[in-house]
Amino acid sequence: MADTAGNQGNQEFSTILGPDASFKGELTFEKGMRLIGKFEGKVTTPGRVHVAREAKMNADVDAGGIVVEGEVHGNLSAQDRIELKNSARYEGDLRASKLVVDEGAVFSGHVSVGPDSVKNTTPAPRKDEKRVGAPPPVAQGQPVK
Secondary structure: OOOHHHHHHHHHOOEEEOOOOEEEEEEEOOOEEEEOOEEEEEEEOOOEEEEOOOOEEEEEEEEOEEEEOOEEEOOEEEEEEEEEOOOOEEEOOEEEEEEEEOOOOEEEOOEEEOHHHOOOOOOOOOOOOOOOOOOOOOOOOOOOO
């Protein structure tokens, strides 16, 4: 009997850094990556990132989805969801539409969760803040140039 879940997982994670791999730098890819070894740097993908239980990652990740089972230090951002499994050890700030934290996961950092957390919107200026490029206020009775 074929293991369809395993085959599907291999298709979903077409990029794999194995247990003997150690990589430093920036990675970009379209589908998904499974990290089993060590990675340091930056990851950018519309796909999913899976950090296996034995993996160690020191990186900022911007992905479609992230699953952490191993050790991660860095900021995580996911358009969909971030899952911290019971074996996860995570330190950093995270932003995601959805967050799932299993009992036993270790997490230290700041969290921003919800659809608005991952939108690339410009925040409204504070009342004491001026907008750059806005015309100065015109006093009554002055001609506009």
